[in-house]
Amino acid sequence: MYILMKKVSCIFIVDDDPITVFGIKKMLKSAVSCDDIQIFQNGLEAHEAYQERIEEGKSAPNVIFLDINMPIMDGWEFLDELIASNPKEHITVNMITSSIDPLDYKKWNSFKIRCPFTLNFKNKPIFKIEGNELGFIEIAS
Amino acid sequence: MKAVKKIDQFYLLKQLPTATALLDQKGTLLDASSSWLNIFGLPPQENTTKTNVFSLYPEVLDLELQLLEQKSFTIQHQLKNPEGTRYLKSSFAPWFDNKENVIGAIIQTDDITSEVKKEEEIKWLKTILETKVEVSHTGWWEFDMIKEELTWCKETKRIHQVPDCFQPTTIEAINFYKTGYSQNKVSMLFHNSMVNHQPFDAEVILVTFEGEDRWVRVTGKPIIENGKAIKIYGTIKDIHEQVLSETKIQEHQQLLTTLVDSLPLNVYVKDLKTRKILVNKSECNYLGKKAEEIIGKTDFDLYDEEIARVSWEEDISVMKNLSPIIGKETINILNGKATNYLTSKIPYFDIEGKVCGLIGVSLDITSMKRKEEQLRDLIKVTSMQNQKLISFAHIVSHNLRSHSANFSMLLEFLNSEKNPEERQRIIKMLSKASDNLLETLGNLNQVVDINTKTSETKRPLKLRQNIISVLGNLAALLEKNDSEIINNVSEAIEVNCVPAYLDSIILNLVSNAVKYKSDKRKSLVTIDAVKSNEGVLLSISDNGIGINLAKYGDKVFGMYKTFHNRKDAKGFGLYLVKNQIEAMGGSITVQSEIDKGTTFNVYFNEES
Known part of the structure; x- marks a missing residue:
C-alpha cells in the first residue's frame, strides 16, 4: 500500500511494561521507518539519555511514547524535565496509560497548555499508531 | 349652861374625822371640822366671821333654793387652786333640834379627785379600745361565767353579720362555727379555757348569719380570780382574705417547687x-x-x-x-x-x-457529648475506610485494566499475524501477560483477605521467638548479601497479633532492609522493641541506601510504587505490611536519610 514509508530519525519508548513495549515496537514497524528506537524502563533513564544526546550535540528524539506510572521517575516528572530543558526541535509526546482516572486526564490538559510541543493522550489498549502521533501533518484526502 | 353646852358641841365638831360643817338657815357657816376648813382653805371660825357658804359653791347656782327645800342632797363641785383641780362631793342634810325643827344644815364633803381621775382613765381606755377595734377590725367578746352572759362588741357582730341588737347565747355563738372541725375545735378550746384556764388562739371557719363561709382567728383568755375563772375574754378577727391569699401563695409555691424539683x-x-x-x-x-x-x-x-x-x-x-x-x-x-x-x-x-x-x-449533656464523640470517631473511621476503598478500587481497576489492555492488544496482533514465528512470540507474550494477571489477582486477594478477616485470630506472641524463626527462613538471602542482623528484642516482650501477619511484617521489613543495602558498606540490620503504656513499638533499622522521603514520602506504602531500579522491587510488600498492621489496629511510620539508612517503626495495638 505504502509507496514510500515515512521516516523518523529517533523514537523513545519509556515504559516499564515489556508487553506494552513489545506492542508499540510491533505497531511502529508497520507505520514508520526508524533506525533508532530506544527503550527505557523509567523516566530517569530516558531523561539521562536525552541529556546525553543534547550534550553530544545530537538532535532530540522526534517522537516519545511515555507511560505515566513508573518507578523512580514517573511520566509527569519526565515531562517536567523535558519542558524545563526547552528543546529546540519539535517533539511529539504520546502519553500512554491504562488509567481511566479523570485526574490523569485533567493533569494532561494542564500540561498540554504549557507544553511547547505536541502532547497526545492515548488510552490503552492501543491497536494502531496514527500519523499525527508520529509528528506527521495529516492531509485530508 | 347653854354656853358651856355650845362650846362642847362645837369642840366635838372640830375633831370629826370626816369633813363636816354646820350652817344656819341663812347659809352662814356656824362652825366646821378642821378638815372641812382645810379643804376650802378657811381660817378657824369665830362668832365674828360670818362666812357665807354659797360663795364657796360658785358653780351651784340654786344651792340656796335647794337648802330651802329642807331635804338631803348631794352635789359634785370643783376647787381650783394653783396645785390643780380638786374634785369634791358635798352632801347636804337638814339639821334638826330636839323638837324636830330645822335649824340649819349639815354638810359633809369628800375629796373624790382620785375617783374622778380613775373614771377619766377608764373612759380614755374605752376610747382606745374602740379605736383599736375600729382600726384593726378585731372584735372582742366576753363571757361572764357567773352570770352566764355572753357579750359581743359591734365589730364582733359585724363579723358574724348580725344586727347590732343581736344578743348571742353561748350555744348560738358556737353554732356559728362551721360544723365539723371548726365547731369541734372552738367548743373544745372554750371548754378547756373554762375548766383548765387555758388561753387559746385558733384559725377556724365561721358560717355567718348570711350563710357565708369566712376564715376567722379567734382567741380567748380566762380571767382568774381566787383560782377560779370568772370571765373569758377574747377577740375575733376576719382573716378570710389573708387565708385565701396565703393558700394561693402556698399553692403557687407548691406548684413551683414540684416543677423545679421534677425538671431534668x-x-x-x-x-x-x-x-x-x-x-x-x-x-x-x-x-x-x-x-x-x-x-x-x-x-x-x-x-x-x-x-x-x-x-x-x-x-x-x-x-x-x-x-x-x-x-x-x-x-x-x-x-x-x-x-x-x-x-x-x-x-x-x-x-x-x-x-x-x-x-x-x-x-x-455528658451522654449526648459522648455519643457525639462516638459518632465523630465513627465518621472518621468510615471516611478513612471509604478513602481506602476508593483507593483500592482505583488500584484494582488500574491494574486489571492494564492487563486486559495488553490482552486486547496481543490478541489483535495474533489475529492479523500470518508469520508463524511471530505468532509464536505473540503467544509467549500472551502467556506472560496471563501470569502477570494471575500474580496481580493473587496480590489483590491477599489485601482483600487482610481487610475482611476479623481480629478474632489475634493472640499473644513472643516477639523475639517470631523474629528468630523468620530470620531462619531468610537464611539464604542473608548469607547471599552478607548481612548482619542484631536482634535486641527482649524475651519478655509479647505482642497481640495475627501470627501470619507478624511473620509477613517481619519478613518484608527485614528482607527490604537487606535488599536495599548500600554497596559502600557491610549490611547491618538492627531490630529493637520497646514496651510502653500505649503498646509495643518494633523498630527495624538498616544502614542501606535510604529513601528520598521528601520526594516519595506519601508513596512509600502505596501499591505498586517502587523507588529503586531493581528487578525484584514490585511495590507490593510495604503496601501489604501497612494493610496488615492497620487491620490489627496498629500503625507504621518510616524515617530515612539517603545513603545513611532507613528505620521502620511498627506500633502494635494491644487491644484485642
Missing part, C-alpha cells in the same frame, strides 16, 4: 455573694448532698478552686452586666468526674427591679 435540669439560685439560696433535687443529687448542706455555700465550698473560679467569674459577670449566659457548654469536675453541661445563668431581680442574685440552669 440542675436548678439553683445564688445571692449577690454567689451563695446558693435555692437548689432543686437534680442539683442535690449531682452534688450528693442534702439541700440544707448546700444552702449558704458558694462554689468554692463545693468544687475545686479552679472550677469554682471559672463559675464565680461567670456569676459576677452576669450580675454586674445584667447580661444572661444562655446555653454555654461547660465542664464541671466533681470528685474527679467530669460532667458536660449546657449552662444558662440569668440575673435575678427583686420586686423593685434591683438585681439580687442569679438563677442557674444546667442540662447534663
Whole structure:
C-alpha cells in the first residue's frame, strides 16, 4: 500500500511494561521507518539519555511514547524535565496509560497548555499508531 | 349652861374625822371640822366671821333654793387652786333640834379627785379600745361565767353579720362555727379555757348569719380570780382574705417547687455573694448532698478552686452586666468526674427591679457529648475506610485494566499475524501477560483477605521467638548479601497479633532492609522493641541506601510504587505490611536519610 514509508530519525519508548513495549515496537514497524528506537524502563533513564544526546550535540528524539506510572521517575516528572530543558526541535509526546482516572486526564490538559510541543493522550489498549502521533501533518484526502 | 353646852358641841365638831360643817338657815357657816376648813382653805371660825357658804359653791347656782327645800342632797363641785383641780362631793342634810325643827344644815364633803381621775382613765381606755377595734377590725367578746352572759362588741357582730341588737347565747355563738372541725375545735378550746384556764388562739371557719363561709382567728383568755375563772375574754378577727391569699401563695409555691424539683435540669439560685439560696433535687443529687448542706455555700465550698473560679467569674459577670449566659457548654469536675453541661445563668431581680442574685440552669449533656464523640470517631473511621476503598478500587481497576489492555492488544496482533514465528512470540507474550494477571489477582486477594478477616485470630506472641524463626527462613538471602542482623528484642516482650501477619511484617521489613543495602558498606540490620503504656513499638533499622522521603514520602506504602531500579522491587510488600498492621489496629511510620539508612517503626495495638 505504502509507496514510500515515512521516516523518523529517533523514537523513545519509556515504559516499564515489556508487553506494552513489545506492542508499540510491533505497531511502529508497520507505520514508520526508524533506525533508532530506544527503550527505557523509567523516566530517569530516558531523561539521562536525552541529556546525553543534547550534550553530544545530537538532535532530540522526534517522537516519545511515555507511560505515566513508573518507578523512580514517573511520566509527569519526565515531562517536567523535558519542558524545563526547552528543546529546540519539535517533539511529539504520546502519553500512554491504562488509567481511566479523570485526574490523569485533567493533569494532561494542564500540561498540554504549557507544553511547547505536541502532547497526545492515548488510552490503552492501543491497536494502531496514527500519523499525527508520529509528528506527521495529516492531509485530508 | 347653854354656853358651856355650845362650846362642847362645837369642840366635838372640830375633831370629826370626816369633813363636816354646820350652817344656819341663812347659809352662814356656824362652825366646821378642821378638815372641812382645810379643804376650802378657811381660817378657824369665830362668832365674828360670818362666812357665807354659797360663795364657796360658785358653780351651784340654786344651792340656796335647794337648802330651802329642807331635804338631803348631794352635789359634785370643783376647787381650783394653783396645785390643780380638786374634785369634791358635798352632801347636804337638814339639821334638826330636839323638837324636830330645822335649824340649819349639815354638810359633809369628800375629796373624790382620785375617783374622778380613775373614771377619766377608764373612759380614755374605752376610747382606745374602740379605736383599736375600729382600726384593726378585731372584735372582742366576753363571757361572764357567773352570770352566764355572753357579750359581743359591734365589730364582733359585724363579723358574724348580725344586727347590732343581736344578743348571742353561748350555744348560738358556737353554732356559728362551721360544723365539723371548726365547731369541734372552738367548743373544745372554750371548754378547756373554762375548766383548765387555758388561753387559746385558733384559725377556724365561721358560717355567718348570711350563710357565708369566712376564715376567722379567734382567741380567748380566762380571767382568774381566787383560782377560779370568772370571765373569758377574747377577740375575733376576719382573716378570710389573708387565708385565701396565703393558700394561693402556698399553692403557687407548691406548684413551683414540684416543677423545679421534677425538671431534668440542675436548678439553683445564688445571692449577690454567689451563695446558693435555692437548689432543686437534680442539683442535690449531682452534688450528693442534702439541700440544707448546700444552702449558704458558694462554689468554692463545693468544687475545686479552679472550677469554682471559672463559675464565680461567670456569676459576677452576669450580675454586674445584667447580661444572661444562655446555653454555654461547660465542664464541671466533681470528685474527679467530669460532667458536660449546657449552662444558662440569668440575673435575678427583686420586686423593685434591683438585681439580687442569679438563677442557674444546667442540662447534663455528658451522654449526648459522648455519643457525639462516638459518632465523630465513627465518621472518621468510615471516611478513612471509604478513602481506602476508593483507593483500592482505583488500584484494582488500574491494574486489571492494564492487563486486559495488553490482552486486547496481543490478541489483535495474533489475529492479523500470518508469520508463524511471530505468532509464536505473540503467544509467549500472551502467556506472560496471563501470569502477570494471575500474580496481580493473587496480590489483590491477599489485601482483600487482610481487610475482611476479623481480629478474632489475634493472640499473644513472643516477639523475639517470631523474629528468630523468620530470620531462619531468610537464611539464604542473608548469607547471599552478607548481612548482619542484631536482634535486641527482649524475651519478655509479647505482642497481640495475627501470627501470619507478624511473620509477613517481619519478613518484608527485614528482607527490604537487606535488599536495599548500600554497596559502600557491610549490611547491618538492627531490630529493637520497646514496651510502653500505649503498646509495643518494633523498630527495624538498616544502614542501606535510604529513601528520598521528601520526594516519595506519601508513596512509600502505596501499591505498586517502587523507588529503586531493581528487578525484584514490585511495590507490593510495604503496601501489604501497612494493610496488615492497620487491620490489627496498629500503625507504621518510616524515617530515612539517603545513603545513611532507613528505620521502620511498627506500633502494635494491644487491644484485642
